[in-house]
Amino acid sequence: MEFFADYFRELYEATGWNFVIFYEQYEYDRFLEGMWVSIKLIFASLLFSLVVGFVGAWAQGAKSRIVRYGISGYIQLFRNTPPFVQILFFYFVLGNLTPSYDAGGYQVAYIESFGWAVISLGFFAGAFNVEIFRSGIEAVPESTVEAAEALGYTRLKSYIYIIFPLAFRVCLPALNNNLVNLLKTTTLAYGIAVPEMMYTANQIWSDNVNVSEMMIVLFVFYVGLVAILVYGMHKWEKKMKIPGYG
Amino acid sequence: MIKTITHRALCAFLLATFTLATTQAYAANDRFMKVMERGKLVVGVKADYKPWGFRDSNGKLVGMEIDMAQDVADALGVELELVPVQSSNRMQFLEQGKIDLMIATMSDRSDRRKLVGIPEPNYYTSGTNLLAKKGMIKSWSDLKGKPVCGKQGAFYNKIVSKRYGAKVVAFVNNAESKQALRDGKCVGWVYDDSSIGSDLASGQWDGYEMPLNSEDDNPWGLAVPVEEMNGIWGNFMSGMQYRWHVSGRLVELEKKWGIQPTAFLKMQSEKLMPARKHLK
Numbered sequence: 001m002e003f004f005a006d007y008f009r010e011l012y013e014a015t016g017w018n019f020v021i022f023y024e025q026y027e028y029d030r031f032l033e034g035m036w037v038s039i040k041l042i043f044a045s046l047l048f049s050l051v052v053g054f055v056g057a058w059a060q061g062a063k064s065r066i067v068r069y070g071i072s073g074y075i076q077l078f079r080n081t082p083p084f085v086q087i088l089f090f091y092f093v094l095g096n097l098t099p100s101y102d103a104g105g106y107q108v109a110y111i112e113s114f115g116w117a118v119i120s121l122g123f124f125a126g127a128f129n130v131e132i133f134r135s136g137i138e139a140v141p142e143s144t145v146e147a148a149e150a151l152g153y154t155r156l157k158s159y160i161y162i163i164f165p166l167a168f169r170v171c172l173p174a175l176n177n178n179l180v181n182l183l184k185t186t187t188l189a190y191g192i193a194v195p196e197m198m199y200t201a202n203q204i205w206s207d208n209v210n211v212s213e214m215m216i217v218l219f220v221f222y223v224g225l226v227a228i229l230v231y232g233m234h235k236w237e238k239k240m241k242i243p244g245y246g
Numbered sequence: 247m248i249k250t251i252t253h254r255a256l257c258a259f260l261l262a263t264f265t266l267a268t269t270q271a272y273a274a275n276d277r278f279m280k281v282m283e284r285g286k287l288v289v290g291v292k293a294d295y296k297p298w299g300f301r302d303s304n305g306k307l308v309g310m311e312i313d314m315a316q317d318v319a320d321a322l323g324v325e326l327e328l329v330p331v332q333s334s335n336r337m338q339f340l341e342q343g344k345i346d347l348m349i350a351t352m353s354d355r356s357d358r359r360k361l362v363g364i365p366e367p368n369y370y371t372s373g374t375n376l377l378a379k380k381g382m383i384k385s386w387s388d389l390k391g392k393p394v395c396g397k398q399g400a401f402y403n404k405i406v407s408k409r410y411g412a413k414v415v416a417f418v419n420n421a422e423s424k425q426a427l428r429d430g431k432c433v434g435w436v437y438d439d440s441s442i443g444s445d446l447a448s449g450q451w452d453g454y455e456m457p458l459n460s461e462d463d464n465p466w467g468l469a470v471p472v473e474e475m476n477g478i479w480g481n482f483m484s485g486m487q488y489r490w491h492v493s494g495r496l497v498e499l500e501k502k503w504g505i506q507p508t509a510f511l512k513m514q515s516e517k518l519m520p521a522r523k524h525l526k
Contacts, residue, residue: 016360026408092422096429105382106393107430113415190398193415193426199398203416206334206399209357 018210034200048122053129078127090120091192117189125182136167274477289315290345293330297503334399354467363475364467365484373460378434395432
C-alpha cells in the first residue's frame, strides 16, 4: 500500500499526472465513499426498477380498466420525460411536500436525496421494464396459459409460477440492456447532491485541478461496473436456460 | 532495486510522452497573435454569478467582468465574443484554446498557477462566508455535523468540511443550492462573501444574514494561457489590471453593479498610485 502511494506521488512529481486519490488519505476516503454510495445507489435502483417492472407488467393485464389506464399513463409519463428532469422534480417538488422534522434549524426529510434518486431512477427504468416484461409475457404461448388455467391456477398464481418465469427468460437480453442503461443513468443523481461517484469526482477534480486524471478514473470505474453487471446477467441467462425453449 | 528501476523507467517513459505534448508551449505569443489576426477576442466569463457575470432579462451576458472584458477588447481594438464557463471547466476551456482570456471570478491559487497564467496585480478579492437564517449560526464551529449547502466545484467546500466538520451538500448551480437553503434542507449556504453581500442587498433574502467573519481572503485572478504568461498576453493583462486600479475604473464598476465596496480595491489603488506621485 505504501509503495502504491509512493508510486503515484512520484508519478505526479515526475510527469504531472495527479492521481491524488491514491496517495492522499482525505481524497482516498472521499473516493471510496463515493464509490460505495454509487454501488448502493445502483443496486437499490436496479432492484426497485425490477419490482416496478414485475408489478406493472402484471397490472397491465388486470381486469380493471382504471388500473390498466393508470399503468399506461405512468409508462407514457416516465418514458417521455428526461430522467434528469424527473430527478429534479422528485427532489425539489415532491421532496418539499413529503414529511420532515426539524433538527434544530434545518429540516430533515424522511426521504432524503439518496431516497429520491432511487425512487425516480427506479420509476424511470421501471417504465421500460414494464414494457420489456410485457414483450416476454406476450411471447408465452396462449396454450400454456390455458393449460395453467385448466389446472386451476388463479390469474396471480399462474403469473407468478408459469407465465413470469417463462416470460423472464425471453426478455432477459432486453432487460440486460435496460439495466446497463440504468446503471449509467445513476450518475445524474449528482444533480441533487447525492454524493456518488460523479459528484465525488467533480469535487476532487475541482479541489486538485486534475480533471483528466479523474475522468480516466470515472471511465474505468463505470466500464468495470458495467462489465460486472453484464457478466452476471449473462451467467444468469445461461443458468436459467431451459433446453428446447427460446 | 529492480522495483525502483522499472519504476523509474515507467516515469521516464511518461515524462517523455509528456514533454512531447508540451514542447509546442514555447511559442509564447500564439494565442495573442491569433486574437489580433482574427480581430476577435474570446473571453470566458460566468453566466450565473450575479453581478460579475450573469444574463439580463434579454438573455444577454452582462456584469462587472463582462465590462472588464469589453475594456480589454477595446484596448486591443478587436471585437469581443463571450463564452459562458463554469468553475469546474474554466481552466480547461483556456488550456484547450476555446477561450483566449478568462475573467471568471477565479481565486488565485498556487495549484491553479500550474495550469493557467495569472498576471498580477489581482483585480479583486473575496473570502468565504455563510448565508443563513437570522440567529441560527453564530460561529463557524456551529456548523459541525450540520448540512451546509454549496456549489459543486468550489474550493471552500473541502475547507468547510475538513476544518469545521460541516456536511457539505453541493449542487450544480447556485440557484439549486439557494433553493435548498430556502427549503430548509441545510442550515446555510457557504459561498463567497461578495456574492452573498449582493444577494442580501437584492432584497430577496429578508430574514437571512451573513453571520460569520469571512475566512480565507483570496485574491481573484484573470487568466491567460500559461505558456503566454511571460509573453505579450500576460504582460498586456498586467498592464490592463494596473491601469484599472490606478484609474479607479474598478471602483467605478463596483459601484455600477451595486457591489459592496471592498477595502481591497481602495487599498490597491493607494498602493499602486505612488507611481504617479512625482508628477505633482
